[in-house]
Amino acid sequence: MRKAPNQARSRATVEAIVHAGARVLADRGWAGFTTNRVAEVAGVSIGSLYQYFPDKLSLIDAVRRRHLEECLAIMRAARHDGKPLGRFLDDLVGDMMAAHDSHPGLHRVLLDEAPANGPHDPHSAYEREYLGHYAAAVAAYRRHRTETGDETVAMIMSDAVDGVIHNAARRGTLRSPEVKRELVRMLALYLAGPSADQDLG
Amino acid sequence: MRKAPNQARSRATVEAIVHAGARVLADRGWAGFTTNRVAEVAGVSIGSLYQYFPDKLSLIDAVRRRHLEECLAIMRAARHDGKPLGRFLDDLVGDMMAAHDSHPGLHRVLLDEAPANGPHDPHSAYEREYLGHYAAAVAAYRRHRTETGDETVAMIMSDAVDGVIHNAARRGTLRSPEVKRELVRMLALYLAGPSADQDLG
Amino acid sequence: MRKAPNQARSRATVEAIVHAGARVLADRGWAGFTTNRVAEVAGVSIGSLYQYFPDKLSLIDAVRRRHLEECLAIMRAARHDGKPLGRFLDDLVGDMMAAHDSHPGLHRVLLDEAPANGPHDPHSAYEREYLGHYAAAVAAYRRHRTETGDETVAMIMSDAVDGVIHNAARRGTLRSPEVKRELVRMLALYLAGPSADQDLG
Amino acid sequence: MRKAPNQARSRATVEAIVHAGARVLADRGWAGFTTNRVAEVAGVSIGSLYQYFPDKLSLIDAVRRRHLEECLAIMRAARHDGKPLGRFLDDLVGDMMAAHDSHPGLHRVLLDEAPANGPHDPHSAYEREYLGHYAAAVAAYRRHRTETGDETVAMIMSDAVDGVIHNAARRGTLRSPEVKRELVRMLALYLAGPSADQDLG
DNA sequence: GATGAATGAGTATTCATTCAT
DNA sequence: CATGAATGAATACTCATTCAT
Numbered sequence: 001m002r003k004a005p006n007q008a009r010s011r012a013t014v015e016a017i018v019h020a021g022a023r024v025l026a027d028r029g030w031a032g033f034t035t036n037r038v039a040e041v042a043g044v045s046i047g048s049l050y051q052y053f054p055d056k057l058s059l060i061d062a063v064r065r066r067h068l069e070e071c072l073a074i075m076r077a078a079r080h081d082g083k084p085l086g087r088f089l090d091d092l093v094g095d096m097m098a099a100h101d102s103h104p105g106l107h108r109v110l111l112d113e114a115p116a117n118g119p120h121d122p123h124s125a126y127e128r129e130y131l132g133h134y135a136a137a138v139a140a141y142r143r144h145r146t147e148t149g150d151e152t153v154a155m156i157m158s159d160a161v162d163g164v165i166h167n168a169a170r171r172g173t174l175r176s177p178e179v180k181r182e183l184v185r186m187l188a189l190y191l192a193g194p195s196a197d198q199d200l201g
Numbered sequence: 202m203r204k205a206p207n208q209a210r211s212r213a214t215v216e217a218i219v220h221a222g223a224r225v226l227a228d229r230g231w232a233g234f235t236t237n238r239v240a241e242v243a244g245v246s247i248g249s250l251y252q253y254f255p256d257k258l259s260l261i262d263a264v265r266r267r268h269l270e271e272c273l274a275i276m277r278a279a280r281h282d283g284k285p286l287g288r289f290l291d292d293l294v295g296d297m298m299a300a301h302d303s304h305p306g307l308h309r310v311l312l313d314e315a316p317a318n319g320p321h322d323p324h325s326a327y328e329r330e331y332l333g334h335y336a337a338a339v340a341a342y343r344r345h346r347t348e349t350g351d352e353t354v355a356m357i358m359s360d361a362v363d364g365v366i367h368n369a370a371r372r373g374t375l376r377s378p379e380v381k382r383e384l385v386r387m388l389a390l391y392l393a394g395p396s397a398d399q400d401l402g
Numbered sequence: 403m404r405k406a407p408n409q410a411r412s413r414a415t416v417e418a419i420v421h422a423g424a425r426v427l428a429d430r431g432w433a434g435f436t437t438n439r440v441a442e443v444a445g446v447s448i449g450s451l452y453q454y455f456p457d458k459l460s461l462i463d464a465v466r467r468r469h470l471e472e473c474l475a476i477m478r479a480a481r482h483d484g485k486p487l488g489r490f491l492d493d494l495v496g497d498m499m500a501a502h503d504s505h506p507g508l509h510r511v512l513l514d515e516a517p518a519n520g521p522h523d524p525h526s527a528y529e530r531e532y533l534g535h536y537a538a539a540v541a542a543y544r545r546h547r548t549e550t551g552d553e554t555v556a557m558i559m560s561d562a563v564d565g566v567i568h569n570a571a572r573r574g575t576l577r578s579p580e581v582k583r584e585l586v587r588m589l590a591l592y593l594a595g596p597s598a599d600q601d602l603g
Numbered sequence: 604m605r606k607a608p609n610q611a612r613s614r615a616t617v618e619a620i621v622h623a624g625a626r627v628l629a630d631r632g633w634a635g636f637t638t639n640r641v642a643e644v645a646g647v648s649i650g651s652l653y654q655y656f657p658d659k660l661s662l663i664d665a666v667r668r669r670h671l672e673e674c675l676a677i678m679r680a681a682r683h684d685g686k687p688l689g690r691f692l693d694d695l696v697g698d699m700m701a702a703h704d705s706h707p708g709l710h711r712v713l714l715d716e717a718p719a720n721g722p723h724d725p726h727s728a729y730e731r732e733y734l735g736h737y738a739a740a741v742a743a744y745r746r747h748r749t750e751t752g753d754e755t756v757a758m759i760m761s762d763a764v765d766g767v768i769h770n771a772a773r774r775g776t777l778r779s780p781e782v783k784r785e786l787v788r789m790l791a792l793y794l795a796g797p798s799a800d801q802d803l804g
Numbered sequence: 805g806a807t808g809a810a811t812g813a814g815t816a817t818t819c820a821t822t823c824a825t
Numbered sequence: 826c827a828t829g830a831a832t833g834a835a836t837a838c839t840c841a842t843t844c845a846t
Binding site for chain 2: 029031108148155157160161164166170178182186189190192
C-alpha cells in the first residue's frame with residue numbers, strides 16, 4: 001500500500017475500497033474486476049483509490065490478505081480442547097461455510113490466479129499456518145497411526161473442505177445442512193478410519 | 202462457433218486454436234488470455250481465430266467444453282463392473298489426476314469465471330452427467346443405507362476430488378502417490394462408513 | 403451518451419469531439435470516419451472520446467442531431483410574418499445554403515446511411531417539425547387551393563430545396579447567386595401556380 | 604475490371620456480382636458494404652469476385668456506372684418530340700421513379716461518397732450528358748427567355764427531381780401518385796413561368 | 805486530500821485481399 | 826477457373842493510471 005491511512009476517515013476509505021474489491025471480484029470475476037468499478041462500488045473516486053493503492057495488483061493483494069486472514073481467524077478459533085471430534089468438525093465446517101456465504105466464490109477466484117507462488121509470498125505463509133492448524137487437529141484426533149504424516153492428512157482434509165465448500169458456493173447450496181453434515185461425516189470417517197491397506201474391498 | 206470447419210485444413214486450425222487456448226489459459230490465467238496471444242501460440246493469424254470464433258468468450262466456451270468432455274470421458278471409462286471398490290477408486294482418481302497434469306489449473310480457471318450458471322447452460326449439462334456417473338458408483342458400492350441420497354454422497358465425493366486435485370495442481374504435487382493414496386482412502390472410508398449419527402466421538 | 407459532461411472542461415471536450423466528427427464526416431465521408439481520426443482532429447485522446455460516447459454510432463448520432471438542430475433553427479427563424487413571398491423564400495434559401503456551406507456534404511452523408519428509420523427515431527421527430535414549418539409557410543402563401551394538402555406541397559418544396567442545395571454542395575456551387583435565384587423562382591412559381599390540371603400544355 | 608468476361612458463364616458471374624453489389628449498397632449502406640458480403644449475396648466465392656474486380660473500389664465503380672447508365676437510358680428514351688410538356692414530364696418523372704423503386708437509396712448512396720470529382724471522371728461525363736438531355740428539353744419547352752441559361756434551369760430541375768425522388772425513396776413513398784403529380788406540377792410551372800423579377804408578390 | 809477528466813498503451817475485432825488446393 | 830481458408834494491417838474500444846483543479 002502506498003501510504004498508511006492515519007486518520008479515521010482514511011481508514012474508512014481504505015476499508016470501503018477493500019470491501020468493494022472483494023465484492024466486485026466475487027460478483028464479476030477476474031474479467032469484471034476493474035479499478036474504476038471498484039472505486040465506484042466503494043463510493044470513492046478513482047483518484048482516491050490510487051491514493052492508497054499504487055496499482056491494481058496491490059489492491060488484489062489487499063483483498064486476498066483480508067480474506068485469508070478471515071479464514072485463518074476461523075481456524076485459530078476452532079480450538080480442539082477436549083471437544084469430541086464430531087463437535088470440532090461441526091464447528092469448523094460450519095464457521096467456514098458461513099464465512100464463504102458472504103462472498104461466495106471469492107476464495108476460489110483469489111486462489112486461481114496463481115499469484116507469484118514462491119515459498120515466501122503471503123499466500124504460502126498463510127497456507128503454512130492454515131495447514132499447521134489442521135495438522136494439530138489431526139494429531140489430536142487421529143486414531144490409527146499409518147506411515148502417512150499428519151501434514152498430508154491435514155492437506156487432504158483441507159483441500160476436500162475447500163472443494164466441497166467452493167462448489168457449494170458455485171451452486172448456491174452453501175446453507176444446506178445436508179451438505180454440511182455429509183462433509184463432516186466424510187472427514188470424521190477419514191480421521192477415524194484404518195490405514196489404506198486394510199479391507200476396503 | 203461462427204463457421205463449421207469443413208475441410209481437413211480448417212479442422213486442424215480450429216483444433217490448434219482450442220488447444221492453444223487451453224494452454225494459454227492454464228499458463229497465464231485470465232489476465233494473460235488474449236486472443237492475439239492464443240492465435241500466436243496456435244501458430245495461426247488472428248484473422249483465422251475470428252473466422253471460427255465470433256468473440257473471445259466463445260473461444261473460452263469451446264475450451265471449457267473440450268475440457269469438460271475429457272473429464273466426462275474419464276468418468277464414462279471408469280466402469281465399476283465387478284471391480285472391488287479400492288480398485289475402482291484407484292483407477293478413477295489416477296486417471297483424473299493424470300488428466301489434470303497436462304494443463305494444471307485449467308479446470309479451476311474454467312469453472313470459476315462463472316458465466317451465467319443457469320440450469321440449462323452446457324456446464325450444468327456436463328455436471329448432471331458427471332454427478333450421475335458418480336451416483337451410479339455410489340449406488341453400487343455403498344454399504345450402509347442412510348437418509349442421505351446417493352446423489353448427495355456423489356456430490357460430496359466429486360467436490361472433494363475436485364478440491365484435492367486442483368490444490369495439488371496448484372502446489373505442483375499432482376504426481377505424488379501419497380496424495381493419490383490418501384484421497385482414495387478418504388473416499389473409500391466415506392463410502393464404507395456408517396451413518397453420520399453413529400459413534401464419531 | 404455515456405456520461406453527462408458536468409464541468410466546463412468536459413463540456414468543451416464533448417463540443418470539440420462533435421465538431422470534429424462533423425468535419426471528418428464532411429471531409430472524408432463514411433470510409434474516412436474513424437474514431438481515432440475524430441479524436442485526433444478534436445485534439446483529444448481516443449480515451450476521452452469513449453468517455454462520452456459508448457461507440458462510433460452514438461457519436462454519429464450526436465453529429466446528426468446537432469446538424470438537424472441547426473437546420474431546424476433556421477426554419478424557426480424564417481418567420482413569414484407579413485413578408486412578401488419572394489422575400490421569405492429568399493431569406494430561407496439563403497440561410498439554408500449558408501448553413502450547408504460550412505460543411506458541404508455533411509447533411510447528405512448524415513441522412514443517407516439510413517439507420518432504422520422508424521417513425522419514432524430522432525430523425526423522424528426532426529422531419530415532422532421541419533415539414534411543419536414548411537407547411538405553415540405554404541398555408542400562408544399559397545394562392546390556389548387544390549385537392550393537394552399543404553403537407554404534400556411542403557414536402558415537395560423541402561425535398562426540392564434539399565436536392566438543389568446538396569447537389570450544389572457536391573459541385574462546389576453553393577455560393578452561386580444564380581442557383582439561389584432560380585431555386586427561389588421555382589418555389590415561388592410552384593406556390594403561386596394553379597392546380598395541376600390546368601393548361602400546362 | 605481485371606479481365607473481360609468472355610464466356611457466357613463469366614458474364615453471368617460478373618452480372619451477379621454487380622447486381623449483388625447494388626443490392627447490398629442499397630440495403631446496408633456504406634458501412635455494410637463488404638466484399639465478402641457482396642460475394643455471398645451474389646452466390647459466388649470471394650475468390651471469384653477478385654477474379655473480376657481488382658479491388659473494392661473497382662466494384663463500386665462498376666455498380667455506379669451501371670446505375671448511372673440506367674438513368675441515362677431513361678433520359679435518352681424520354682424524347683420530347685412534339686409531346687406536350689405535361690406529357691413529357693409525366694413520362695420522365697414516372698420512369699425515373701420506377702427506376703429508383705428497385706433499389707431505393709442506391710443512387711443517393713452512390714453520389715454521396717464523393718468519388719474523385721475531377722472533370723474527367725465517369726461521374727462527370729455522366730452528369731454532362733444527363734444535364735445535356737435536360738437542357739435540350741428546357742430549350743424545347745421553355746416559354747419565357749430570361750438572362751438565365753438553359754443549362755442552369757436544367758440543373759435546377761434535375762436537382763429538384765433528384766431531391767424529391769430520393770427523399771421519397773427514403774420515406775418509402777416512391778409509388779405515391781400524389782408525389783409524382785406534384786413534382787410534375789412544380790417542374791411544369793417552373794418551365795412555364797415568367798422571369799424571376801416579375802410579380803412574385 | 806479528494807475529485808473525475810484526460811491519457812494512451814494495449815486488446816478485441818473486422819475486412820480487403822491473397823493463394824494453396 | 827472456382828473455392829474458401831488464411832492473412833494481417835487497420836479499426837473499434839477498454840482500462841490502468843496520471844494530474845490539473
